[in-house]
Amino acid sequence: xxxxxxxxxxxxxxxxxxxxKKAPADSLDLTVGEPxxxxxxxxxxxxxxxLSEGLTRYTADEGILELREHICEQIKAKYGLSYSPDEVxxxxxxxxxxxxxxxxxxxxxxxVALQSPWYPGHFRSLKxxxxxxxxxxxxxxxxxxxxxxxxxxxxxxxxxxxxxxNPTGQVLSAEEMEALQRRALExxxxxxxxVTYEELTPTGKVFLPPSRENLLISGSFSKSLCITGLRxxxxxxxREAVEAAKKVQLxxxxxxxxxxxxxxxxxxxxxxxxxxxxREEYLNRARRCQGILQEAGIKTFQPDGxxxxxxxxxxxxxxxxxxxxxxGIVTVPGYPFFGPxxxxxxxxxxIRPLSELEPAVxxxxxxxxxx
Ligand SMILES: Cc1ncc(COP(=O)(O)O)c(C=O)c1O
Numbered sequence: 001x002x003x004x005x006x007x008x009x010x011x012x013x014x015x016x017x018x019x020x021k022k023a024p025a026d027s028l029d030l031t032v033g034e035p036x037x038x039x040x041x042x043x044x045x046x047x048x049x050x051l052s053e054g055l056t057r058y059t060a061d062e063g064i065l066e067l068r069e070h071i072c073e074q075i076k077a078k079y080g081l082s083y084s085p086d087e088v089x090x091x092x093x094x095x096x097x098x099x100x101x102x103x104x105x106x107x108x109x110x111x112v113a114l115q116s117p118w119y120p121g122h123f124r125s126l127k128x129x130x131x132x133x134x135x136x137x138x139x140x141x142x143x144x145x146x147x148x149x150x151x152x153x154x155x156x157x158x159x160x161x162x163x164x165x166n167p168t169g170q171v172l173s174a175e176e177m178e179a180l181q182r183r184a185l186e187x188x189x190x191x192x193x194x195v196t197y198e199e200l201t202p203t204g205k206v207f208l209p210p211s212r213e214n215l216l217i218s219g220s221f222s223k224s225l226c227i228t229g230l231r232x233x234x235x236x237x238x239r240e241a242v243e244a245a246k247k248v249q250l251x252x253x254x255x256x257x258x259x260x261x262x263x264x265x266x267x268x269x270x271x272x273x274x275x276x277x278x279r280e281e282y283l284n285r286a287r288r289c290q291g292i293l294q295e296a297g298i299k300t301f302q303p304d305g306x307x308x309x310x311x312x313x314x315x316x317x318x319x320x321x322x323x324x325x326x327x328g329i330v331t332v333p334g335y336p337f338f339g340p341x342x343x344x345x346x347x348x349x350x351i352r353p354l355s356e357l358e359p360a361v362x363x364x365x366x367x368x369x370x371x
Contacts, residue, residue, distance in 0.1 A: 031347075161193045293361060
């Protein structure tokens with residue numbers, strides 16, 4: 001018999017994509033965090049060019065230089081933090097970036113403080129690498145709570161945050177970021193911030209801590225360019241950490257998809273001109289749907305960014321999700337997917353047009369109130 005890694009044994013093998021696959025064909029599937037808008041046309045154009053240029057080989061391990069230069073410029077313009085292109089690694093999506101970053105700064109059996117409720121991919125990555133996860137609570141009964149640096153125990157090797165947050169939609173404040181960075185520095189720990197949804201905020205940016213010293217920025221083009229399948233993200237941070245992350249990446253994926261990289265480069269060359277439309281569309285959906293739930297008396301935070309609502313349903317989330325699924329509306333229960341702090345909530349991905357979302361959210365509100 002084959003022996004399976006101890007680190008994987010206790011781990012749930014269900015994924016949100018699996019719930020989606022089981023949804024009846026005539027139901028409204030609001031599960032997977034994947035934009036419904038078409039891929040950014042400039043990316044598509046870039047891929048066509050890449051194919052005619054024969055760009056189907058490995059790129060440099062760290063990714064296409066011009067793409068890394070654009071990312072450095074973008075981080076400088078948004079946050080005033082200076083990185084050189086050799087401090088940026090192009091990765092297979094934000095997922096590849098987070099994994100490489102965390103593996104680079106932790107050892108098996110070390111403790112990592114993870115914002116909670118958590119994005120399941122973060123939790124899974126940390127468990128695969130054998131880390132112990134310490135929940136860092138940032139949301140309670142439908143509302144954000146201040147993330148307290150005092151909740152970070154001694155001896156952690158990293159603090160991992162997500163802003164805007166999946167599933168809650170909250171953006172951590174400048175004060176929270178600064179305090180958590182200070183706390184991480186006290187422990188000689190890394191502060192890893194996942195900014196996958198940063199473009200889907202009103203200003204297109206979030207708050208980052210003031211110093212580059214222990215900061216690792218994990219980003220993605222999946223959502224803002226609507227290209228989840230192309231697998232392009234990035235990691236920016238101090239040279240030695242990014243070099244270490246590159247070693248991890250060399251072990252699991254070599255480099256990011258060459259066509260995807262070329263596509264994203266084309267979108268940068270054209271000034272990321274479609275992104276504001278994507279932003280406006282998802283922010284508008286979030287405002288309208290949150291308004292419906294709020295009016296119905298369901299505690300729901302108006303997201304600072306991203307395309308999720310995470311209402312508090314005050315009951316076992318699996319029961320409520322099953323009840324809604326019986327009505328043809330499929331959502332993700334807050335527990336077990338987003339950890340124990342997700343219990344009592346549902347995640348609704350706003351990945352259908354408002355003409356379908358609004359009646360569905362009204363029906364959801366009726367069902368939840370009737371429970
Ligand atoms: C917070 C967060 N980070 C990272 C990812 C991974 O996305 P990708 O690997 O497609 O960039 C997701 C996907 O849903 C996410 O929600």
